[in-house]
Amino acid sequence: MDFNSEVKNKAADIEEILKKYLPKEEGYQKTVIEAMNYSVLSGGKRLRPMLMQETYRLFGGEDDIVEYYMTALEMIHTYSLVHDDLPCMDNDEYRRGRKTTHAVYGPGIATLAGDALLNYAAEVVAMAISNAKEPEKAAEAMKVLFGKSGVFGMIGGQTADVISEDKPCEDITEELLMYIHKNKTAALIEAAMMIGGILAGANDITVRTLEKIAYNVGIAFQIQDDILDVTSTFEQLGKPIGSDERNHKVTYVSLHGLAEAASEVERLSEEAITLLHTLPGENVFLEELLKSLIDRKN
């Protein structure tokens, strides 16, 4: 099977796992559950749960426990998009080629659906911990998950991003931009690979290496996103292009230009692969997946 088909198959398998854990659309809370499901089952690439699963396999992990964390992480990623798209945030009407959650359900229900997804992530992790054969690893994975998604992780990055939008461009330093990328984008990718390692029994030093690999991948992924915002089309990307320029947004591309941005993506990706090769075990698919992030078109 070629790589792209394998990615598609794995994403479809992950979608089945997500469906298994999503709540049933019933009762007086039906509307918010519909909005949760609409948000999660929106044709995402499932990059984060896929990275978690493949990292888990790299270290020989074979238990179902990883499914809980894959699901929780994708729910957290999804809620962050739902809230980010709200009228009081980025006010985006489209994502991945279809209407955003608030555009369909209204901002009130979209706010609640985001809250419900973050809360449900904690519920799913609670199940994981109760059913874990090794509760310490499960608890450690929980710490990493909510640490990376919280105020010293993803939410911190989103905050800095929101605040920087009101600042004149010349006040956005390289340091601030990298803080935003590290936390808003890389943090959940770090969580993905670290949790894959932790659950499979990787030691602390190895988990730190995974964090570094994921950091590189995350930053590369974000810079690639900014490149695509300039060079892609609505059809390829599934959302309006040129939004960064319209919003006077400082990006790696606006600071350094397209060519330097493209070579930074390549450098980060190569460093990630070099670090991956220092790890015991082999996972050809994981390596191809990391590499594919350089070349992605959407």
Add this chain to the structure above:
Amino acid sequence: MDFNSEVKNKAADIEEILKKYLPKEEGYQKTVIEAMNYSVLSGGKRLRPMLMQETYRLFGGEDDIVEYYMTALEMIHTYSLVHDDLPCMDNDEYRRGRKTTHAVYGPGIATLAGDALLNYAAEVVAMAISNAKEPEKAAEAMKVLFGKSGVFGMIGGQTADVISEDKPCEDITEELLMYIHKNKTAALIEAAMMIGGILAGANDITVRTLEKIAYNVGIAFQIQDDILDVTSTFEQLGKPIGSDERNHKVTYVSLHGLAEAASEVERLSEEAITLLHTLPGENVFLEELLKSLIDRKN
């Protein structure tokens, strides 16, 4: 010491616990942490953590572990208020006599501060589980906490509440109203007492009794809230009165009238006290606290 002074002292002690766990206001994420702290340290009554602590003591609990859950629960309660006050939800400018979080920090940062508080609750619980002498109890407490705050608990109730606002009054059935009260208001009070019991080693049947007591208290609390919205003043309540009528909101009071509402509060409270007396152990303060909910003026 009289009861009111004791309540004040205990609330002050809980405030110190909350401060211990709240994140430091530093770094690029400083603004959202300020908004989190502003939201949490807003002179709330600390009823939920107080009920948890007193229930824990009722069953002889003496460990610090309860502090993590008291903090997490108050953070969850607080985030729900912050999001509830947003322009896309209730659009309230005042709460407890001071500006709401979005009125001070804007709706974008208020959305993120709410998210950060819910996420931080999970971080605090992760610490609790890692440090627990009895991890199974800690995990069970986590399940109850996020179950009661989630889509089949508080968020479910909020959803039904939001949706019912768009319905003609005659479509709001007693059943729907009680669903909203049970989930939007009672669920976190149930979590408070159940977790106090679980952490102190109460058995399943006792935890169910605690849930029933808390349900009664929660519904009584909500009906009392609706009564005060009609009979109180801005000064007493710290927020505008008459908002339910202005918003054409169906409440227990609008369905049954003030007198029947008041007697229902009394009935529920008495049933709660009767159930409390069936439990082993004694906690005079807890009994007074539950009773005080009948007579509260704000």
